Amino acid sequence: MSPNVTAFAIVFAAAILFFIWSVYRRFRLIALGQPDNRFDAIGRRIWNMLFFAFGQRRVVKRTFGINHFILFWCFIILMIANVEFLLHGLFSQQIALSKLPDGTYHTLTTVFDIVSILALVTVVIAMGRRLLFPPSYIDAKSRDAFFILSMVAMLMIAFFGLHGAEIANGVEKAEDYMPISNAVASGIFDGVSTNSLDTWAETFWWIHAIVLLGFLNYLPYSKHMHVLTAIPNCFFKSLDKVNTQPREGFKQGNSFGAGQVSELSWKGLFDSYSCTECGRCTDICPATSTGKKLNPRLVIHDIKVNLLKNESVLTNSGKQVSLPLIGDNHEGSVSEEVLWACTTCGACMEVCPVFIEHVPRIVDMRRHLVEMKAKFPEELLTFFENMEQRSNPWGIAPTERIKWTADIEVKPFEAGQTEYLFYVGCAGALDSRARRVTMSTAKILDTAGVSWGILGKEELCCGDSLRRLGNEYVFDRMVQENIKMFEAKGVKRIVTQCPHCFSTFKNDYRQYGIDLEVIHHTELIDRLIKSGKLNLKSERNGFGNIVFHDSCYLGRYNEVYEAPRHAVASATGHDIHEMHNHLDKSFCCGAGGGRMWMEESPGQKNINVARTEEALANNPKTICVCCPYCMTMFEDGLKDKDADTNVQVLDMAEIVAESLK
Amino acid sequence: MLVVTCIKQVPDTTQVKVDPETGTLIREGVPFIINPFDIHALEESLRLKDRFGFRVAVLSMGPPNTEVTLRKALALGVDQAILLSDRAFGGADTLATSKVLAEAVRRLSEQEDVGIVITGKQTIDGDTAQVGPGIATRLGYQQLTLVDNIENVDLHANKITARRKLEGRHERVESKLPVLISVVRSINRPRYPTVPMRLMAEDAEVILWDNQVMGLDPETIGLNGSATQVRKIFSPERDKGEILGDGAADLGKAVQLLVSKLVEKDLLHI
Ligand code: SF4
Ligand code: SF4
Numbered sequence: 001m002s003p004n005v006t007a008f009a010i011v012f013a014a015a016i017l018f019f020i021w022s023v024y025r026r027f028r029l030i031a032l033g034q035p036d037n038r039f040d041a042i043g044r045r046i047w048n049m050l051f052f053a054f055g056q057r058r059v060v061k062r063t064f065g066i067n068h069f070i071l072f073w074c075f076i077i078l079m080i081a082n083v084e085f086l087l088h089g090l091f092s093q094q095i096a097l098s099k100l101p102d103g104t105y106h107t108l109t110t111v112f113d114i115v116s117i118l119a120l121v122t123v124v125i126a127m128g129r130r131l132l133f134p135p136s137y138i139d140a141k142s143r144d145a146f147f148i149l150s151m152v153a154m155l156m157i158a159f160f161g162l163h164g165a166e167i168a169n170g171v172e173k174a175e176d177y178m179p180i181s182n183a184v185a186s187g188i189f190d191g192v193s194t195n196s197l198d199t200w201a202e203t204f205w206w207i208h209a210i211v212l213l214g215f216l217n218y219l220p221y222s223k224h225m226h227v228l229t230a231i232p233n234c235f236f237k238s239l240d241k242v243n244t245q246p247r248e249g250f251k252q253g254n255s256f257g258a259g260q261v262s263e264l265s266w267k268g269l270f271d272s273y274s275c276t277e278c279g280r281c282t283d284i285c286p287a288t289s290t291g292k293k294l295n296p297r298l299v300i301h302d303i304k305v306n307l308l309k310n311e312s313v314l315t316n317s318g319k320q321v322s323l324p325l326i327g328d329n330h331e332g333s334v335s336e337e338v339l340w341a342c343t344t345c346g347a348c349m350e351v352c353p354v355f356i357e358h359v360p361r362i363v364d365m366r367r368h369l370v371e372m373k374a375k376f377p378e379e380l381l382t383f384f385e386n387m388e389q390r391s392n393p394w395g396i397a398p399t400e401r402i403k404w405t406a407d408i409e410v411k412p413f414e415a416g417q418t419e420y421l422f423y424v425g426c427a428g429a430l431d432s433r434a435r436r437v438t439m440s441t442a443k444i445l446d447t448a449g450v451s452w453g454i455l456g457k458e459e460l461c462c463g464d465s466l467r468r469l470g471n472e473y474v475f476d477r478m479v480q481e482n483i484k485m486f487e488a489k490g491v492k493r494i495v496t497q498c499p500h501c502f503s504t505f506k507n508d509y510r511q512y513g514i515d516l517e518v519i520h521h522t523e524l525i526d527r528l529i530k531s532g533k534l535n536l537k538s539e540r541n542g543f544g545n546i547v548f549h550d551s552c553y554l555g556r557y558n559e560v561y562e563a564p565r566h567a568v569a570s571a572t573g574h575d576i577h578e579m580h581n582h583l584d585k586s587f588c589c590g591a592g593g594g595r596m597w598m599e600e601s602p603g604q605k606n607i608n609v610a611r612t613e614e615a616l617a618n619n620p621k622t623i624c625v626c627c628p629y630c631m632t633m634f635e636d637g638l639k640d641k642d643a644d645t646n647v648q649v650l651d652m653a654e655i656v657a658e659s660l661k
Numbered sequence: 662m663l664v665v666t667c668i669k670q671v672p673d674t675t676q677v678k679v680d681p682e683t684g685t686l687i688r689e690g691v692p693f694i695i696n697p698f699d700i701h702a703l704e705e706s707l708r709l710k711d712r713f714g715f716r717v718a719v720l721s722m723g724p725p726n727t728e729v730t731l732r733k734a735l736a737l738g739v740d741q742a743i744l745l746s747d748r749a750f751g752g753a754d755t756l757a758t759s760k761v762l763a764e765a766v767r768r769l770s771e772q773e774d775v776g777i778v779i780t781g782k783q784t785i786d787g788d789t790a791q792v793g794p795g796i797a798t799r800l801g802y803q804q805l806t807l808v809d810n811i812e813n814v815d816l817h818a819n820k821i822t823a824r825r826k827l828e829g830r831h832e833r834v835e836s837k838l839p840v841l842i843s844v845v846r847s848i849n850r851p852r853y854p855t856v857p858m859r860l861m862a863e864d865a866e867v868i869l870w871d872n873q874v875m876g877l878d879p880e881t882i883g884l885n886g887s888a889t890q891v892r893k894i895f896s897p898e899r900d901k902g903e904i905l906g907d908g909a910a911d912l913g914k915a916v917q918l919l920v921s922k923l924v925e926k927d928l929l930h931i
Contacts, residue, residue: 250856250860251860252857252860252861252864254857255857256856256857370853371855371856372855372856372857373855374852374853374854374855376853378850381850381851381853384853385853389673389692389694390673390692397673397675397676398676399676457690473856473859
């Protein structure tokens with residue numbers, strides 16, 4: 001079937017021009033973002049794109065994602081059919097699939113026929129899910145979603161209508177190769193006159209053409225923008241596992257953090273176009289699930305809305321942005337309450353199928369609040385001052401850092417004399433509970449004959465919380481001091497017992513060009529076990545049932561999952577019990593991102609209580625952690641649940657130390 | 662009109678130990694901080710700037726490294742920072758210190774009317790609470806010590822209404838300007854510097870006034886001008902503590918024991 005070429009050419013040209021204009025308008029805004037190099041390591045990037053976009057690796061991690069996987073590939077295949085459809089409409093004499101050799105043509109028509117029915121089925125399933133089993137974490141009944149699903153369905157229906165009519169009319173030479181269209185021909189168009197069949201075919205052709213062009217033009221104005229941006233977004237994805245924030249240049253005249261949308265990196269803006277509104281981030285966010293106002297999907301959504309609403313102001317250079325990026329209670333602004341609720345646990349980024357980077361955006365905005373406005377929750381003032389004056393969160397005198405060494409002999413770190421710097425950390429040195437973990441770690445290292453030393457009174461904080469809270473200026477000063485000290489003392493290998501120190505030295509400090517070999521105590525201890533340096537009882541002892549908690553900064557951020565599990569199993573002779581949310585789906589204890597130093601809002605459920613409940617569901621005698629913050633959070637959680645007399649919280653090092661023969 | 666804040670850089674006393682042999686403070690490696698009371702004085706002066714449009718000058722007498730502390734004040738938003746530093750000022754007691762500070766305020770008042778001088782209630786190293794009143798006396802200013810709220814400043818009537826926090830009571834007082842105010846910590850919550858302000862402060866000018874500028878008689882200032890001298894510093898002997906009862910076995914009983922002991926020693930009234 002060929003339409004009236006002139007009429008179609010006009011419609012086509014108008015549609016394409018409008019599409020180009022829309023896309024130009026959208027992408028012009030992206031260019032207003034701050035520089036961010038996402039064009040390095042092209043090979044790896046292409047691989048990521050193939051694996052995650054075309055392979056849909058993250059999409060299919062959830063069962064329902066398979067439906068999307070099928071629809072995605074139907075789309076890709078039907079793209080060939082649709083391009084041919086449009087070109088044939090314009091150049092009916094020159095371009096037609098039917099001009100291909102019969103074998104090829106027949107294969108293609110079969111494929112298109114089958115794929116179209118598959119697409120229709122997936123669309124019906126998707127609609128059914130939204131209507132009958134709406135998941136809580138998405139806006140299931142959104143008009144946008146139904147509109148686009150209906151469009152896809154109409155495209156498929158028009159496809160079958162067109163080909164059915166043509167087959168019934170005897171003008172489709174591949175009729176035997178199109179089972180569905182053939183069924184439509186015999187089921188619906190049987191006995192219809194040639195004239196009417198022509199009209200039907202022409203009607204379906206036009207429906208197909210208009211819906212197709214309409215679909216294309218609708219994309220830039222809806223969440224289905226992701227059809228255009230999700231694939232490149234996988235290409236641009238951060239190559240590091242950890243989305244460490246970029247450093248800031250502390251020069252006069254600079255502005256810090258993001259107080260308006262154009263102060264975000266262009267990738268941050270591109271992210272906002274790529275959100276599929278799948279709601280997986282919302283579903284997994286510990287803040288959202290405990291009733292906080294933070295919803296990671298909406299943070300990204302607000303960035304997009306802000307960008308679009310400020311379009312005219314942003315493009316007519318010179319004027320100020322009219323809708324504030326950080327503000328209260330309206331679409332397009334992210335509230336301060338939301339920004340401070342994030343634990344930077346990274347769960348949202350771990351599940352996002354298109355690699356949207358929520359945490360760096362949240363920290364960008366926190367930076368603006370702290371650095372430009374000096375505006376933050378009250379409790380942080382003391383925290384910041386303690387950090388600046390005494391380089392620890394509590395403001396305890398640095399001389400106290402060696403208190404734990406009172407009864408044991410500990411060497412100071414000296415290059416050449418001691419191999420590892422045991423970086424004890426603020427909690428490990430100053431918190432009475434965490435000090436016991438420090439002692440256990442020291443005991444294990446000594447038993448295994450590891451050569452190690454400490455910085456003692458000279459040790460400073462690593463600065464983790466400062467960075468996550470957006471106080472980059474003080475963080476930057478702290479890093480420089482630490483690096484100066486490490487270099488002066490010749491520190492090369494560091495073992496830490498806190499995942500925050502671990503991740504910060506390992507990932508954040510790298511931005512300063514220092515080459516450190518950083519290892520977490522769980523990894524080192526496990527290595528010692530595996531190499532036979534530790535003699536373990538392999539008995540349950542008094543540990544009973546051990547349930548294990550994955551720390552975000554150890555697991556998700558640095559992929560240390562196996563070491564602590566193996567070490568505990570070796571020490572006790574029994575595998576740990578997994579919580580419902582574990583490994584990369586682990587649920588934060590609530591202390592990350594500087595939340596350790598903030599109050600939870602009254603009237604809302606505490607994240608640590610929620611996680612403690614999850615642990616208690618396994619009936620443990622022991623909750624095993626690998627982080628001093630998690631330790632505090634679980635101990636508090638147990639008190640809250642009145643379970644602290646029956647259940648204990650132990651660090652993995654304590655379990656191993658107690659199991660030494 | 663000017664508000665002048667006097668601040669002092671002190672060793673972080675929680676980290677200072679006394680050398681029992683020599684009877685001196687071990688200051689090595691101990692960081693310097695702004696005297697905690699003075700942080701509130703500084704904040705209050707900035708609030709006066711915000712509320713009534715004063716200009717704020719900050720004074721600090723001390724060794725050259727006091728500049729660091731003055732830059733912190735600049736980062737918080739003071740308009741002018743003056744470092745009073747000279748060997749001749751060294752070793753001063755409260756008498757000699759107030760003399761230098763008073764002279765500096767007087768010099769400032771030659772350029773611009775001084776309405777209010779603010780100090781912290783006391784410093785954590787000397788704990789005398791004398792320098793503020795000393796300045797007021799020398800300058801002939803009114804003085805309101807232990808202020809925990811400045812209710813109003815009436816620039817037309819030239820007066821201030823403030824609240825003083827005394828043992829078990831408050832006092833609402835009115836005074837003529839110029840006045841010296843010493844503040845307690847509960848008067849405000851200090852602000853936090855923004856980064857642009859910190860960067861500005863890194864390059865801002867800290868004015869140095871040494872004794873050439875000040876022109877004070879060397880016999881009346883510093884160690885020479887001090888009426889008191891420290892002979893010895895020592896940690897007082899402390900009796901060994903005592904463990905009361907057995908808290909682990911019976912917490913309630915242990916608490917009761919503690920309460921009765923406190924009552925006995927007249928430290929608690931029930
Ligand atoms: S990092 Fe964690 S707390 Fe923050 S938005 Fe993501 S899932 Fe929620
Ligand atoms: S940000 Fe990612 S995970 Fe969250 S709704 Fe959008 S696409 Fe889904």
